Amino acid sequence: METLEKVDSAFAGTSVEACYQCGKCTGGCPVAGLMDLMPNQLVRLVQLGRLEKAMASTAIWHCVSCQTCTTRCPQSVDCAGILDVLRQMSAEQGKAAPELRRVLVFQKAFLDNIRRNGRLNEVELIGFFKTLAFLKDFNIPLLMKDTLLAPQLMQRGKLHVIGEKVRDRAVVRRIFDRCTKPGKGA
Numbered sequence: 381m382e383t384l385e386k387v388d389s390a391f392a393g394t395s396v397e398a399c400y401q402c403g404k405c406t407g408g409c410p411v412a413g414l415m416d417l418m419p420n421q422l423v424r425l426v427q428l429g430r431l432e433k434a435m436a437s438t439a440i441w442h443c444v445s446c447q448t449c450t451t452r453c454p455q456s457v458d459c460a461g462i463l464d465v466l467r468q469m470s471a472e473q474g475k476a477a478p479e480l481r482r483v484l485v486f487q488k489a490f491l492d493n494i495r496r497n498g499r500l501n502e503v504e505l506i507g508f509f510k511t512l513a514f515l516k517d518f519n520i521p522l523l524m525k526d527t528l529l530a531p532q533l534m535q536r537g538k539l540h541v542i543g544e545k546v547r548d549r550a551v552v553r554r555i556f557d558r559c560t561k562p563g564k565g566a
């Protein structure tokens with residue numbers, strides 16, 4: 381169990397201790413039905429310093445970061461931010477359940493893509509994700525799934541073979557550096 385000081389420092393952006401378990405965050409969460417632990421229960425685990433249990437929860441990976449919980453909270457607890465930190469810690473410390481491997485692969489492929497280009501290069505993302513997620517398991521059907529949609533997506537301007545990069549990528553690198561400092565989510 382983490383000490384309260386360590387928990388406070390990791391979640392310094394919000395006042396975890398202010399939560400009084402009213403449940404309004406969970407009441408408004410659009411994906412609560414898919415979660416193994418509800419948003420208010422995750423906040424409670426953080427209050428108690430039971431981070432191991434919170435980090436191993438599948439709920440943190442179902443969260444779609446819509447911020448509804450944060451905006452509904454009468455105590456101004458940044459519940460969505462807490463889940464962000466839990467995801468970051470879970471990924472860094474390898475606490476995510478094995479069945480979530482592909483979710484983590486996608487998250488890493490997505491963030492690396494933005495870090496490199498400053499904006500999303502769809503073809504590069506699909507290539508990295510599919511190779512890392514499916515080629516390793518020789519899962520050829522999933523590797524090839526949706527390939528036939530590519531021409532239609534290109535025609536509609538939703539998929540670009542040659543992706544654009546932002547000019548000042550040093551700014552993007554600085555943003556990533558700031559966000560990935562210890563105790564910050566990314």
Ligand code: SF4
Pocket residue numbers: 398399400401402403404405406419420423449452453454455456457459
């Ligand atoms: S809405 Fe705020 S105070 Fe109520 S349970 Fe959620 S985090 Fe706690």
Ligand code: SF4
Pocket residue numbers: 405408409410411412419442443444445446447448449450459460463
């Ligand atoms: S940010 Fe996540 S936990 Fe909060 S309401 Fe949205 S999906 Fe639910």
